[in-house]
Amino acid sequence: MEAGVEHLGRATAQAVDAMIIVVEPGRRSIGVMEEIRRLASDIGLKRLYLVGNKVRGDADEAFIHQIADGLPVIGFLPYDSQVIEADLTGQAVYDIAPETVAAARQIWQQLANS
Secondary structure: OOOOHHHHHOOOOOOOOOEEEEEOOOHHHHHHHHHHHHHHHHOOOOOEEEEEEEEOOHHHHHHHHHHOOOOOEEEEEEOOHHHHHHHHHOOOHHHHOHHHHHHHHHHHHHHHOO
């Protein structure tokens, strides 16, 4: 089972009122998104949102919009080598990846307004 999906299979997420599905611009990610969507439906979770991760530009954004299949896309996190560097060096992303932090704040704002 993919990361994050096991909670839906055990129905431990029933108390959740909204869920963000994070997808990358790739075919494997589509399968995971579809599985999460199916499992969320099985437990009655109706408020699902999509966030694109590791997005390299307009083509990746268009791909994610294309595969969204009716799910609202509330934002994109860029492919950012500084995020990888933060992980490798044990630094906080907030300290060294301002573009990604700004994108995350925009996503939070979109979710707060929905």
